[in-house]
Amino acid sequence: xxxxxxxxxxxxxxxxxxxxxxxxxxxxxxxxxxxxxxxxxxxxxxxxxxxxxxxxxxxxxxxxxxxxxxxxxxxxxxxxxxxxxxxxxxxxxxxxxxxxxxxxxxxxxxxxxxxxxxxxxxxxxxxxxxxxxxxxxxxxxxxxxxxxxxxxxxxxxxxxxxxxxxxxxxxxxxxxxxxxxxxxxxxxxxxxxxxxxxxxxxxxxxxxxxxxxxxxxxxxxxxxxxxxxxxxxxxxxxxxxxxxxxxxxxxxxxxxxxxxxxxxxxxxxxxxxxxxxxxxxxxxxxxxxxxxxxxxxxxxxxxxxxxxxxxxxxxxxxxxxxxxxxxxxxxxxxxxxxxxxxxxxxxxxxxxxxxxxxxxxxxxxxxxxxxxxxxxxxxxxxxxxxxxxxxxxxxxxxxxxxxxxxxxxxxxxxxxxxxxxxxxxxxxxxxxxxxxxxxxxxxxxxxxxxxxxxxxxxxxxxxxxxxxxxxxxxxxxxxxxxxxxxx
Ligand code: BG6
Numbered sequence: 001x002x003x004x005x006x007x008x009x010x011x012x013x014x015x016x017x018x019x020x021x022x023x024x025x026x027x028x029x030x031x032x033x034x035x036x037x038x039x040x041x042x043x044x045x046x047x048x049x050x051x052x053x054x055x056x057x058x059x060x061x062x063x064x065x066x067x068x069x070x071x072x073x074x075x076x077x078x079x080x081x082x083x084x085x086x087x088x089x090x091x092x093x094x095x096x097x098x099x100x101x102x103x104x105x106x107x108x109x110x111x112x113x114x115x116x117x118x119x120x121x122x123x124x125x126x127x128x129x130x131x132x133x134x135x136x137x138x139x140x141x142x143x144x145x146x147x148x149x150x151x152x153x154x155x156x157x158x159x160x161x162x163x164x165x166x167x168x169x170x171x172x173x174x175x176x177x178x179x180x181x182x183x184x185x186x187x188x189x190x191x192x193x194x195x196x197x198x199x200x201x202x203x204x205x206x207x208x209x210x211x212x213x214x215x216x217x218x219x220x221x222x223x224x225x226x227x228x229x230x231x232x233x234x235x236x237x238x239x240x241x242x243x244x245x246x247x248x249x250x251x252x253x254x255x256x257x258x259x260x261x262x263x264x265x266x267x268x269x270x271x272x273x274x275x276x277x278x279x280x281x282x283x284x285x286x287x288x289x290x291x292x293x294x295x296x297x298x299x300x301x302x303x304x305x306x307x308x309x310x311x312x313x314x315x316x317x318x319x320x321x322x323x324x325x326x327x328x329x330x331x332x333x334x335x336x337x338x339x340x341x342x343x344x345x346x347x348x349x350x351x352x353x354x355x356x357x358x359x360x361x362x363x364x365x366x367x368x369x370x371x372x373x374x375x376x377x378x379x380x381x382x383x384x385x386x387x388x389x390x391x392x393x394x395x396x397x398x399x400x401x402x403x404x405x406x407x408x409x410x411x412x413x414x415x416x417x418x419x420x421x422x423x424x425x426x427x428x429x430x431x432x433x434x435x436x437x438x439x440x441x442x443x444x445x446x447x448x449x450x451x452x453x454x455x456x457x458x459x460x461x462x463x464x465x466x467x468x469x470x471x472x473x474x475x476x477x478x479x480x481x482x483x484x485x486x487x
Contacts, residue, residue: 029059147180194420197378237306
């Protein structure tokens with residue numbers, strides 16, 4: 001009898017699934033996120049034949065625009081940020097599905113009319129998908145409006161991050177949402193979880209017998225999740241001043257990635273088991289110790305338009321967190337992200353303990369001594385490398401660093417993957433919540449963040465284009481940040 005358990009018939013993530021008919025309502029349709037990601041992403045899905053057979057997209061924002069003007073805004077967005085130019089029949093078909101309605105929570109009638117019009121155009125009873133690409137302060141009023149007008153019926157909602165700004169606001173938002181939507185229709189989006197390489201962390205760990213047996217405190221000395229960015233705040237002063245790097249990147253993207261790196265094997269690939277396991281990781285995390293957090297601010301931030309001259313908003317965070325369970329007890333996880341840094345990278349590094357004896361001379365004495373590590377670079381399209389020591393060719397026994405690298409493009413014939421937002425919008429239309437965050441998980445992350453949010457250490461200046469304040473080096477000692485040395 002086979003000892004293998006085949007659970008490959010688990011219901012989620014069916015190949016080639018195409019959603020049923022939809023009316024997609026894009027709040028914040030003329031904003032930065034819609035321009036950079038959502039409109040280009042929707043066009044890309046349309047081109048790939050992954051949008052429903054019949055659909056309409058209703059853009060909405062406070063400022064008035066006509067349908068034609070909105071189509072022009074969308075075309076410019078796709079031309080600037082899309083994968084393929086907005087041309088030909090594909091563009092004409094897509095543009096024909098776009099309409100616009102100026103609306104705000106207190107005056108929803110134009111939006112209600114536009115949604116009715118879109119539904120008539122689609123025919124039948126399409127699903128409604130509301131994407132809230134608005135600042136967090138606008139979430140609650142919009143959700144209440146969807147409930148009061150009846151628009152929420154037969155609808156699903158995608159809520160952007162950050163989901164609240166602390167535990168109290170996240171709870172209030174969850175309560176407001178649950179008064180209108182069932183949890184099964186709520187999609188709290190974190191586009192890092194839609195990245196191909198993050199999904200691949202599941203495959204890497206749980207589809208191979210090679211890595212999982214050493215994925216624990218017996219073999220791993222520490223973990224780094226490192227997302228330096230070269231960009232500054234790109235004109236998003238109002239958003240950034242009210243958010244800062246901890247809320248914009250750490251409590252959202254980096255800790256969500258940590259959930260996948262640290263989780264126990266889910267029983268199947270369905271949404272509930274996956275989210276149960278990430279929630280257990282968050283439940284096992286100790287509240288942040290402010291002494292383990294470095295907040296930085298790049299020099300010149302306070303001179304940017306719209307930023308307070310004495311702003312204490314952080315543009316850089318390095319933090320040490322612990323997951324107190326059987327697998328990870330004693331293994332620190334170091335997180336780092338910042339704007340205006342020396343390089344743009346998105347990498348998880350799993351650093352392994354040294355073997356008990358150092359028998360071999362190294363070809364270079366430079367400190368720090370190289371360690372075995374697995375690097376998962378999750379910037380699309382991403383790669384995975386195993387770093388180890390190997391004998392240098394020649395008569396002497398001396399070792400140097402070597403790496404084995406997997407690149408998607410080498411193994412998978414350059415087939416284009418979906419970008420994070422494309423993948424997640426598709427999943428939301430299909431009703432698959434596997435890669436979306438759950439209310440308990442998010443609330444727990446705000447709970448462990450409370451000591452930092454209530455008593456943040458002062459921001460430390462760092463030169464733009466650098467690796468952040470020196471304190472971040474002390475935080476990780478005796479280890480060191482692998483970036484920028486290891487590629
Ligand atoms: C967004 C943050 O969620 O993620 C931005 O608001 C950040 O500040 C961005 O720059 C990074 O995502 P990506 O996938 O574009 O590197």
